[in-house]
Amino acid sequence: DEIDNDNNSSLMPREGNVWVEEPRIGVFLCSCSGFMADELDFAGLCQEVSTRPRVVCAEIIDHACTAEGLVDLRRFIGEHELNRIVIGACSVREMERLLDKFAREIGFNPNAFTVVNLKEQCLLPHQAEDRMVKAKAAVLVQAAVTKVYRDLPAVNQTVAVEQRALVVGGGVAGMTTALSLAARGYGVALVEKTDKLGGRLLEAHYTIKGSAPRTFAESLAAEVDENELIEVLSEAQVVGHQGEVGNYTTVVKQGETDHLLHHGVLVVATGAREASTDEYLRGQDERVLTQTELEARLASNPESLQSIHSVVMIQCVGSREPGKREYCSRVCCTHALKNARRLKKENPDIQVTVLYRDLRAYGLYEDYYRAARQEGVLFSPYDLEAKPDVAVSGGKLQVSYNDQVLRRQLTLEPDILVLSTGIEPGDNRQLAATLDLPLDEYGFFAEANSKAALVDFVGEGRYHCGLASAPLHIEETLARSRAAASRAATILARENIQASKYAVLVSTRLCSGCGLCVDACPFGAREINPENNIAEVHYDLCHGCGSCAAVCPNGATQQIGFDKGQMMAMADQLIK
Numbered sequence: 001d002e003i004d005n006d007n008n009s010s011l012m013p014r015e016g017n018v019w020v021e022e023p024r025i026g027v028f029l030c031s032c033s034g035f036m037a038d039e040l041d042f043a044g045l046c047q048e049v050s051t052r053p054r055v056v057c058a059e060i061i062d063h064a065c066t067a068e069g070l071v072d073l074r075r076f077i078g079e080h081e082l083n084r085i086v087i088g089a090c091s092v093r094e095m096e097r098l099l100d101k102f103a104r105e106i107g108f109n110p111n112a113f114t115v116v117n118l119k120e121q122c123l124l125p126h127q128a129e130d131r132m133v134k135a136k137a138a139v140l141v142q143a144a145v146t147k148v149y150r151d152l153p154a155v156n157q158t159v160a161v162e163q164r165a166l167v168v169g170g171g172v173a174g175m176t177t178a179l180s181l182a183a184r185g186y187g188v189a190l191v192e193k194t195d196k197l198g199g200r201l202l203e204a205h206y207t208i209k210g211s212a213p214r215t216f217a218e219s220l221a222a223e224v225d226e227n228e229l230i231e232v233l234s235e236a237q238v239v240g241h242q243g244e245v246g247n248y249t250t251v252v253k254q255g256e257t258d259h260l261l262h263h264g265v266l267v268v269a270t271g272a273r274e275a276s277t278d279e280y281l282r283g284q285d286e287r288v289l290t291q292t293e294l295e296a297r298l299a300s301n302p303e304s305l306q307s308i309h310s311v312v313m314i315q316c317v318g319s320r321e322p323g324k325r326e327y328c329s330r331v332c333c334t335h336a337l338k339n340a341r342r343l344k345k346e347n348p349d350i351q352v353t354v355l356y357r358d359l360r361a362y363g364l365y366e367d368y369y370r371a372a373r374q375e376g377v378l379f380s381p382y383d384l385e386a387k388p389d390v391a392v393s394g395g396k397l398q399v400s401y402n403d404q405v406l407r408r409q410l411t412l413e414p415d416i417l418v419l420s421t422g423i424e425p426g427d428n429r430q431l432a433a434t435l436d437l438p439l440d441e442y443g444f445f446a447e448a449n450s451k452a453a454l455v456d457f458v459g460e461g462r463y464h465c466g467l468a469s470a471p472l473h474i475e476e477t478l479a480r481s482r483a484a485a486s487r488a489a490t491i492l493a494r495e496n497i498q499a500s501k502y503a504v505l506v507s508t509r510l511c512s513g514c515g516l517c518v519d520a521c522p523f524g525a526r527e528i529n530p531e532n533n534i535a536e537v538h539y540d541l542c543h544g545c546g547s548c549a550a551v552c553p554n555g556a557t558q559q560i561g562f563d564k565g566q567m568m569a570m571a572d573q574l575i576k
């Protein structure tokens with residue numbers, strides 16, 4: 001018989017039954033454009049491993065992580081009728097994600113793949129030790145063959161999907177995501193920590209293209225308020241969260257009330273803020289503004305600028321600097337261009353000088369840079385090693401810098417100094433800890449893959465967008481928010497979802513009902529059934545962490561892919 005491992009997905013081919021088939025193992029070593037093949041002697045390794053029982057082919061392939069690599073893999077699987085695969089490549093996290101999907105698409109059991117990280121766990125750390133690196137690669141591949149030989153199919157359990165989304169953050173990213181999901185017919189709970197929807201866009205008065213972002217944010221907020229599928233919880237915050245893709249339970253605190261929300265997907269859109277600084281007399285002299293403050297003044301009181309003759313802007317304040325924010329905030333160069341041009345428009349006689357390190361007006365924003373130059377805005381570069389110096393002398397602001405064209409020190413006396421301080425994440429640590437989601441080194445929520453999965457976290461069901469992910473322009477925020485909604489909809493569109501492939505199995509014959517697994521499970525996924533005194537698994541809650549399998553004294557709980565026989569056989573192989 002064949003196992004229908006995804007009864008919700010009629011487009012997926014049915015998987016062969018690995019339980020009853022003779023193991024036919026294929027070993028594939030990814031050369032990574034030749035980078036790994038020579039260093040690790042893949043040719044010798046293929047020869048060595050192909051002598052192992054049940055290994056029917058051992059091949060070097062290129063770029064296992066690309067569509068072309070997977071086409072090769074599929075061909076080998078068909079030609080040799082393989083039912084277990086070892087892949088020697090790079091990051092297991094990345095490869096597993098890709099291979100799970102690939103396996104289901106071709107009717108291959110996703111648990112019958114084992115990935116060995118030959119790059120990060122072998123080649124890179126031991127590059128200087130030629131003998132060691134080859135020996136370690138060989139032993140890791142041999143151990144993986146031992147493991148895959150004993151692999152059993154993934155747990156054949158499905159859980160019903162809660163067809164509702166939780167979006168955290170009521171700025172433009174969160175609202176766009178919520179509206180996009182509601183337009184597909186899904187209910188959304190939208191959690192906002194302040195008393196108002198709109199986020200940072202409420203502080204933005206005009207874009208570089210001349211549109212009105214604040215009005216846009218207000219119109220989105222009105223749409224959200226009117227949408228019956230969206231429930232807004234304002235002045236609220238997430239305080240608890242558990243569950244698995246398709247079935248999460250989140251506790252949202254609103255005043256004294258705790259709301260228990262059940263949802264199938266989560267989108268984090270918590271935004272970010274303009275960075276603060278105490279450089280260049282910021283906080284000591286009221287003539288030193290940020291770009292956001294200048295924008296507010298230009299929008300609300302442009303007449304006050306008529307008496308101003310000279311403005312200096314300093315770019316990259318606290319950005320792209322070791323020990324500070326080492327990343328580029330991407331939006332502050334265009335923010336400066338936008339404000340510089342608006343100053344010139346209000347008063348063409350104002351002298352505007354922009355001191356920059358690199359002017360990152362990328363793509364079509366370059367046109368605005370050209371326009372600013374034509375309108376008389378002056379641009380002068382400076383180096384990180386020779387940053388401008390700001391002082392007050394005789395009551396006047398003085399900005400001194402080394403002019404790289406004139407090759408001499410110049411001093412300007414602007415009426416106001418405007419700092420491009422960049423974007424910094426809010427304090428996401430508490431939320432990230434509650435949701436058990438990763439932050440990157442700067443404090444933004446970390447994407448699963450910076451090239452291929454920008455709005456995903458590792459694992460399905462949870463996504464992020466907007467400034468919670470990185471500094472972005474409004475258009476980019478909107479695009480990523482819609483992308484996050486589309487990714488979330490791929491889960492919500494299903495009625496059932498496959499349980500974690502690492503979920504545990506329980507032998508009713510061996511379970512004594514001791515309850516140790518119930519105490520060990522950090523996710524509340526184990527429970528003793530009082531009728532038969534057997535510890536059952538709630539597959540909607542099981543993360544496949546393996547804690548219960550580790551404590552079970554009777555070997556009644558086994559984790560597929562990590563059962564004791566498999567682990568001991570691998571250990572034998574590794575210490576031979």
Ligand code: SF4
Nearest residue numbers: 316328329330332333
């Ligand atoms: S966008 Fe411009 S000002 Fe902002 S950090 Fe990047 S280079 Fe510096």
Ligand code: SF4
Nearest residue numbers: 511512514515517552
């Ligand atoms: S720890 Fe093992 S024996 Fe004890 S209740 Fe859980 S599954 Fe049964």
Ligand code: SF4
Nearest residue numbers: 521542543545546548
């Ligand atoms: S302890 Fe067991 S039941 Fe609980 S999440 Fe981990 S593997 Fe699943």
